[in-house]
Amino acid sequence: MRRSADIDALQHVLSAALGSPDPVCSLRRLDRGTGAFVALDAAVVERPTLVGGGSPYHPSSPAPSRHALDELVRRAETLGVPQILVPNVRRSDDTSALRAAGLVPVAAQSECVVRLTGEVDEILRTRIGAERLDGLRRRDREVSLGVTWERIRLSELDGSPWARDAFVTLHRRQAERHDGHANLYNADALDVLAHGPLADRTELLVRRQQDAVVQAGLITTSHNGRGIYSLTQAIDHDDPAARDGLFAASVYRLYLHARRSGLEWVHLGRGDVPRMRRLGADLFVPLDHWLRAPGLASPEEAGAEHPLSEYAAPPVTGVPVPGPARFRQVPRFDTIDLSSNTNPFLGASGEYPHLDTTELAGTYLATIATLPGHEGVDALSADHLLFSSGSVDGVMLLLAALASPGERVCVTPPTFPLYGHFAHLLRLPVVEVPLHGDDLSQLDTDRILAADPRVTILCDPNNPAGTRLDPEQVHDLVVHGRGLVVIDEAYVEFSEKPSYARLIAQHDNLIVLRTLSKAWGLAGARCGIALAQPGIIDALRRVQVPFGFTNASQHAVRDRLTDVRRVLAGIRRIRAERDRMASALTEHPAVARVFPSETNFLFVRLHKHERVMDQLRGAGIVVADTGRVIPDTCRITIGDRRANTALLEALSSAL
Known part of the structure; x- marks a missing residue:
């Protein structure tokens, strides 16, 4: 009470x-x-x-x-x-x-x-x-x-x-x-x-x-x-x-x-x-x-604020967490809130979203700690986690909070294009160091380290290639680089190799981005997650607009996290269908190569690329045309069996 x-x-x-x-x-x-x-x-x-x-x-x-x-x-x-x-x-x-x-x-x-x-x-x-x-x-x-x-x-x-x-x-x-x-x-x-x-x-x-x-x-x-x-x-x-x-x-x-x-x-x-x-x-x-009580000694004070990360941009060091977000750990279900200037007569949607997401953060960490490849995640706490409006929002937050105009951001094409897009908007020079190797899984670590970027953003598993980066090279960047290393793991649940989330507690320059849009099936809920040392999370909070994580999204995330068996079953179905499609496409005469995939999509090099893309559009099928990034390629999301079969039929019609 x-x-x-x-x-x-x-x-x-x-x-x-x-x-x-x-x-x-x-x-x-x-x-x-x-x-x-x-x-x-x-x-x-x-x-x-x-x-x-x-x-x-x-x-x-x-x-x-x-x-x-x-x-x-x-x-x-x-x-x-x-x-x-x-x-x-x-x-x-x-x-x-x-x-x-x-x-x-x-x-x-x-x-x-x-x-x-x-x-x-x-x-x-x-x-x-x-x-x-x-x-x-x-x-x-x-x-x-x-x-x-x-x-x-x-x-x-x-x-x-x-x-x-x-x-x-x-x-x-x-x-x-x-x-x-x-x-x-x-x-x-x-x-x-x-x-x-x-x-x-x-x-x-x-x-x-x-x-x-x-x-x-x-x-x-x-x-x-x-x-x-x-x-x-x-x-x-x-x-x-x-x-x-x-x-x-x-x-x-x-x-x-x-x-x-x-x-x-x-x-x-x-x-x-x-x-x-x-x-x-x-x-x-x-x-x-x-x-x-007489003689009862006070333990070390718990719950104190963590020091702000040394990686915080100078403007961020001088401002607090904005407005009501300062009270994000305070549950308010049983108070009368007359502080928000909202309309009380039009239902619950007239209220601002809950900010007390500490329990939800703990639930997320406890849930992923049970997944394969996530050993060590149980060492993290809610202080290591920030919810954002999708992981793309997390990219914008970290660039704004941790880099100043003129500081370099390194990306490794082919990669998710919004990394560079947001960097340009924030007046951050972008250094491109392309991936190499037959599977586009090799980093040029020497060039990246020589560029001395403030932030290096890696997409692993990679979008659009679908492959995993060499873990030893990633580790070298984290250990030997002076800047931050950001690893976007949007598709990691589909991979059989471990997540880098287990290393967050060991490195103060490592940030891992996650999303519930892919394997968890909550694209409409717009829930991204940043995992990092508490001092970095505090810097992100100082930039983040309060109330971006809506009540509806919180409810959807909470419910989905308690239904892991259904999620894992969906991942198994996607993997099985991915393997079926990879086999069928490899044998298909319209396809020159299917890249190995640890995601829920396939990266494909085509014969007669333009003709195939026209045929798919004519059949009412939309795939991601990546031909401008890697010539003659497209990225095909794994759909249900009916959709995948329709794609194969449309490809055959293109011959």
Whole structure:
């Protein structure tokens, strides 16, 4: 909960649960089975602690102000309590006041959020897969046959004493199952909540099997009216598998309820990230408990800004990251945003895109780390990644951020023409050092190094040749060059050779560009990715226009990244069809040569080039005519079998 008044209300609930006018207890009583304090000294865990500035209940708390912390310290001194705990603060908040007051972060579980961007079943199908969705729906149907679903507004709880008693009983049993940790939802706590300021926004969820209550929980609507916090759930069953099944079914039912009510998200509370991801959660916000205790030393400050790269162009060094992009790591799903001057009356498209892409960056890195040829990518973090509006946008950003007018840019034709195009627009002299070798896979490293370019841009796998560059030559450029080496890996997923992304953490002059337009099938989402050392990424952010990565694109990317099996299956199909087409074209009398390909296209040298191109155009087939770059050639994208067969037939007609 991001409103101080709501946190204050939950503080009163905690005091009632503890049977004390002030929220004072040991950390052990608050742990509730999460093990957050298990690494602390036993004396610290058992010592009386004043809980303030936040709530140990599920919603996270805004970092308290310096004034609020001063009040908290004075209160602890008055009570004679030696320790202070501020629980569940988002790591992305400004925590400087907490550090200044002598509090130390203790890592807690992340809070887990499900964002409802469309119909529930469609969202879950893309996030967790059809098989798991079918299992979730089946479990919901099975549960619903014998178990009711009831919602009781907490302000009206006095009229349902049976629900109150069942809630209290189930939560007492749950606390007993968790090794006797404190029951933070006993009768006194529930009564204070039911008669407090949150009562009108909070409902008690009850599931009954005949006359017996088997599940009871609390949900509350956020103060911005756009989502639901799940405060607690207790299930009356000794079998953990049965409890998990009923919990999952109820979460699914909660999604449906939220969507029907026009809400945009469901906050599931803190929890195990893999488990919550399997339930459809797509936003995970890291939390810390902040503790002040005698003798507790503060660790090295985490999350500090990385120093700007020495490769940043002089104008970039003197400017900050622009405007709201400075707060890109701050999730704002549960705040009221009155800062953006947008129209609130025309739906969600009237809002600016989310800037909190840290979780999405982590998901991308974790996903590609499982792919062949990507060993070592798990050493990268979200600080090593920038999302752009397609990888072409990434080229423009890096040239603007890392090169000054007059500094040379080296390209290696045949290559993607927009590298040189953008360099010319930015008044950067372009040095062309052509590829050589039968397969156009050899670099003239001596000429490139002699040119001493500020930036060398390599396309690997190459477009339009389709071949991979010699890795030893690429390595020589990275190690021996004084400038930056940029490797555009738009087609790397189709290759059986490794990605250079694994080397990012080892070289401060290496940038790898990726895209989701090719193998991932998201050309319309316009998602490019730059991987580099954090100091370079910071320089790119200072040039990038905020809000270029739209919400629709973010949703599409997030869903596709959770459907890797489908992507890999598509890559296998393209490779198989590529091999079939390469074989057929090699034997075709209209074709002089088919270059080896590690992409989703074939580079072909033709007999009677102009005649063949005219015939293809007449057949309604468009291929890339590369004859001006390499005489008598074209580049043929691998389509589906029908399209590829049509191309072969059209080629035969050209003879």
